[in-house]
Amino acid sequence: MKYIEPHGHMVSRTTDDYQKIAQAGCEILCEPAFWAGFDRTSPEGFYDYYCQLTEYEPKRAAKFGIQHYTWLCINPKEAEDAEFAREVMQIIPDFLDKPNVLGIGEIGLNKNTKNELAIFEEHVELAKKYDLPILIHTPHLEDKLKGTRLILDALKNAQVDPARVVIDHVEEHTIQSVLNAGFWAGMTLYPESKCSGARAIDMLEMYGMEQVWMNSACDWGISDPLAVIKCALEMKQRQYNAQMVEKVIYENPKDFLQQCPNFSI
Amino acid sequence: MKATKQDIQNLYFMDSRHKLLDIAAFLDRLDRHNGEADFRHPAFMKALEAMQSPPKGITRTQAVHHSLSDHSDEPIEKATMQSAYGAVYES
Numbered sequence: 066m067k068y069i070e071p072h073g074h075m076v077s078r079t080t081d082d083y084q085k086i087a088q089a090g091c092e093i094l095c096e097p098a099f100w101a102g103f104d105r106t107s108p109e110g111f112y113d114y115y116c117q118l119t120e121y122e123p124k125r126a127a128k129f130g131i132q133h134y135t136w137l138c139i140n141p142k143e144a145e146d147a148e149f150a151r152e153v154m155q156i157i158p159d160f161l162d163k164p165n166v167l168g169i170g171e172i173g174l175n176k177n178t179k180n181e182l183a184i185f186e187e188h189v190e191l192a193k194k195y196d197l198p199i200l201i202h203t204p205h206l207e208d209k210l211k212g213t214r215l216i217l218d219a220l221k222n223a224q225v226d227p228a229r230v231v232i233d234h235v236e237e238h239t240i241q242s243v244l245n246a247g248f249w250a251g252m253t254l255y256p257e258s259k260c261s262g263a264r265a266i267d268m269l270e271m272y273g274m275e276q277v278w279m280n281s282a283c284d285w286g287i288s289d290p291l292a293v294i295k296c297a298l299e300m301k302q303r304q305y306n307a308q309m310v311e312k313v314i315y316e317n318p319k320d321f322l323q324q325c326p327n328f329s330i
Numbered sequence: 331m332k333a334t335k336q337d338i339q340n341l342y343f344m345d346s347r348h349k350l351l352d353i354a355a356f357l358d359r360l361d362r363h364n365g366e367a368d369f370r371h372p373a374f375m376k377a378l379e380a381m382q383s384p385p386k387g388i389t390r391t392q393a394v395h396h397s398l399s400d401h402s403d404e405p406i407e408k409a410t411m412q413s414a415y416g417a418v419y420e421s
Contacts, residue, residue, distance in 0.1 A: 238395035
């Protein structure tokens with residue numbers, strides 16, 4: 066069945082993974098800029114990374130018939146050094162007119178620090194300046210509840226249009242506040258942290274199927290690039306019909322992404 | 331939701347039974363080994379209690395999340411680490 070992978074870090078995955086997700090029905094993949102597992106030591110390192118996301122990776126995906134899009138930012142794990150982050154952010158506008166750039170992301174918080182929050186707010190202003198949608202990373206584990214609250218407060222203060230913002234990695238204790246505020250919610254299907262397929266379907270049952278998507282966020286850690294399609298199969302086991310499954314794994318992400326000027330099917 | 335309670339049990343009982351035994355074995359393993367467990371052990375036990383008796387108005391899953399979450403309001407001055415423990419650090 067066809068589906069969109071709205072969040073995958075393919076720079077960390079093998080070409081075999083592209084083959085597998087293409088065979089599983091993935092037609093479009095979106096890759097937010099993120100932490101590479103280590104801190105980069107210069108803005109030039111990010112320049113090369115943005116070139117990889119906007120030039121090389123789309124070609125790699127195209128070999129398997131997958132449209133590749135990207136989101137650009139400096140991720141929150143490397144935003145603790147605010148001056149360094151600001152140097153990197155000066156590069157970003159040079160890439161915003163690349164044809165596969167969707168918007169600003171994945172920005173957000175990691176350990177909920179003052180510097181992370183300042184850089185997050187500056188990214189939001191950058192998105193507003195260029196009239197671009199935003200993809201947001203919420204912190205891990207014990208930091209998620211607080212981080213989500215800080216992010217929602219900051220977005221309220223920034224007066225962004227919530228319909229153009231997706232807040233990712235929601236779990237049972239954060240999804241309701243995200244949806245109630247009018248934002249989109251992303252559920253990340255991870256083998257260890259974040260959310261399982263079964264729990265994601267539970268959240269669909271409890272909070273509805275509007276303004277939500279599912280993603281694998283597959284990266285260099287323990288993660289599964291086929292997580293979305295496996296969850297779709299689990300939805301069928303739970304007696305969801307094909308139309309409902311397609312809404313969650315294809316129509317919903319398509320609806321959100323169509324707000325991005327460069328997105329087309 | 332078309333699936334019934336019976337359907338849900340048919341789909342998830344064995345898997346959940348397996349995970350329950352994994353939790354029990356993890357706690358037994360901790361009991362058996364030398365040294366002192368850190369703050370994560372009492373946090374885990376508290377989360378188990380929260381699961382069994384969730385506060386009114388929230389689900390068991392939400393109760394576990396809340397039990398393992400930082401409930402402070404203000405951003406911290408500076409990060410001392412990049413990763414997370416899974417439970418709120420208490421020295």
